[in-house]
Amino acid sequence: MSGTRDSGTGRRGFLGAAAAVGATVLLPSSAQTATARPRPRPVEARRGPRPLADRPLYLGTYTSQQGGGTGIGLATYDPESGAITGSGTVEGVADPSYLAVAPDGGTLYAVDERQDGGVTAVRVADRTVLGTRPTGGAGPCHLSVHPSGRWLLSANYTSGSVAVHPIDASGALGDRTALVTHSTPAPGPGQDGPHAHQIVTSPDGGHVLAVDLGNDTVYTYRLDTGAGTLTQVSSAALRPGAGPRHLAFHPGGRYAYLANEVDNTAVVCAYDPDTGTLTPGEPQSTGTGAGTSYPAQFLVTREGGYAYLANRGDNTLTRYAVEDDGARLRLLDTVPVGGDFPRQIAFSPDEALLFAANQKSGSVTVFRVDHASGGLTSTGTAFKAPIAVCALPL
Numbered sequence: 001m002s003g004t005r006d007s008g009t010g011r012r013g014f015l016g017a018a019a020a021v022g023a024t025v026l027l028p029s030s031a032q033t034a035t036a037r038p039r040p041r042p043v044e045a046r047r048g049p050r051p052l053a054d055r056p057l058y059l060g061t062y063t064s065q066q067g068g069g070t071g072i073g074l075a076t077y078d079p080e081s082g083a084i085t086g087s088g089t090v091e092g093v094a095d096p097s098y099l100a101v102a103p104d105g106g107t108l109y110a111v112d113e114r115q116d117g118g119v120t121a122v123r124v125a126d127r128t129v130l131g132t133r134p135t136g137g138a139g140p141c142h143l144s145v146h147p148s149g150r151w152l153l154s155a156n157y158t159s160g161s162v163a164v165h166p167i168d169a170s171g172a173l174g175d176r177t178a179l180v181t182h183s184t185p186a187p188g189p190g191q192d193g194p195h196a197h198q199i200v201t202s203p204d205g206g207h208v209l210a211v212d213l214g215n216d217t218v219y220t221y222r223l224d225t226g227a228g229t230l231t232q233v234s235s236a237a238l239r240p241g242a243g244p245r246h247l248a249f250h251p252g253g254r255y256a257y258l259a260n261e262v263d264n265t266a267v268v269c270a271y272d273p274d275t276g277t278l279t280p281g282e283p284q285s286t287g288t289g290a291g292t293s294y295p296a297q298f299l300v301t302r303e304g305g306y307a308y309l310a311n312r313g314d315n316t317l318t319r320y321a322v323e324d325d326g327a328r329l330r331l332l333d334t335v336p337v338g339g340d341f342p343r344q345i346a347f348s349p350d351e352a353l354l355f356a357a358n359q360k361s362g363s364v365t366v367f368r369v370d371h372a373s374g375g376l377t378s379t380g381t382a383f384k385a386p387i388a389v390c391a392l393p394l
Contacts, residue, residue, distance in 0.1 A: 052079045055348070056124075058108060059364065060099050060357070060390025067362070069386040072096045072110060072122065077393060082353050082366035082379035090127050093120050098142050098344075099392040103149045107171030108392075111140040111154060119143055119154050119165060121173050130172040136179040137161040142198045142246075146208075151228055153199045153208060160194025162210045162221075164228045177228030180221070188216040189241040190262075198246045203253040207233070207276035213243045213261060218269075220276035236269065236278040248298035248307070250326035257307055257320075257329065259295040264288065266295065266309060266318075268329055287334045288314035297345055299354070306374035310342040310356060317345070317356070317367075319374050335376045338365040343389045355391040358382070364391050 059073030072090040077083065096110035105124065112118035112132060117140040121130040137156025144153050152165045152173060164178035182194035195214035202209060208221045208230065220234040238244050243262025258267040265283035286295050286309060293313035300307045304326060309318040316334035323330055339358025346355050354367045354376060363382040
């Protein structure tokens with residue numbers, strides 16, 4: 001949630017490579033005289049592939065907190081070395097703590113994590129703010145774009161509700177078409193009410209799932225893609241006090257992996273795409289030892305062989321081998337993240353790099369991903385960014 005609640009124990013390519021062609025040397029014919037002989041052009045050294053162009057990186061922060069940023073951070077990264085270079089800020093976006101991009105890459109979306117919550121659209125081409133719409137709830141902390149590109153889904157943490165906004169042809173947002181509050185079941189131990197923490201579309205595109213930390217439940221909805229309304233079709237209960245935060249689907253679409261923030265566990269969930277039913281399995285270790293380490297987020301490689309979990313208390317990334325076509329996670333080890341309180345992690349589009357946004361150290365760290373072994377190798381120096389709570393590489 002917000003940095004205030006999160007600050008202690010709270011809640012919480014284009015690949016442009018082209019080979020250069022060597023120049024041709026012109027040779028004179030024997031009939032040419034010395035005075036008429038054309039001057040040969042110098043021979044150019046044959047060059048190798050040009051370096052890959054730097055790619056954009058967007059950074060989420062808190063603008064209302066001391067030491068925070070002033071909007072959405074702008075940067076670029078080298079897709080080979082992982083080195084990050086800052087390039088400015090998109091001003092006029094309040095507390096953009098989570099970011100997402102449209103499927104066509106043309107529009108960036110941010111939550112405005114405030115009491116009067118909102119969602120903001122930014123045109124990528126010229127970084128123009130296209131406007132902000134209210135979410136109808138407090139403290140929105142997560143959003144995602146429906147695969148159709150026509151709907152923006154958001155989760156209001158403080159008020160425990162989820163919202164839907166239409167997206168027009170320009171990428172701008174229309175008036176909210178749905179707002180659903182998680183009124184049942186009762187809050188879990190130590191919770192004061194529902195706290196919606198994530199909302200995502202299932203891989204099959206048929207359902208929308210909302211993870212609620214406050215009442216230990218994952219809700220499944222069907223989105224009416226004509227009207228933009230949500231109808232609940234199922235719910236999955238976690239054990240009391242688990243505090244589910246984020247889930248990530250295996251690419252096979254039959255399993256999802258859930259990070260439980262409060263009880264420091266991971267859960268493999270079976271998923272039925274026909275009904276939208278999510279069935280949680282037994283909780284298992286995050287590899288961080290005793291105590292609460294506030295697991296934040298899972299990532300799964302696109303080939304489905306490995307999964308990674310960010311642990312904020314332990315400041316590590318847990319590596320799991322994914323087995324049995326997604327049905328099992330086998331704990332491998334934990335890797336130091338190189339920062340303090342990794343709030344969010346993300347792959348580069350080619351999944352060659354993994355980025356970690358470290359909230360308390362105000363830094364972004366980068367790792368190379370070995371898809372054969374699942375290994376993570378730090379690229380080196382951390383990039384300083386004010387209250388880094390989200391890193392979105394494109």
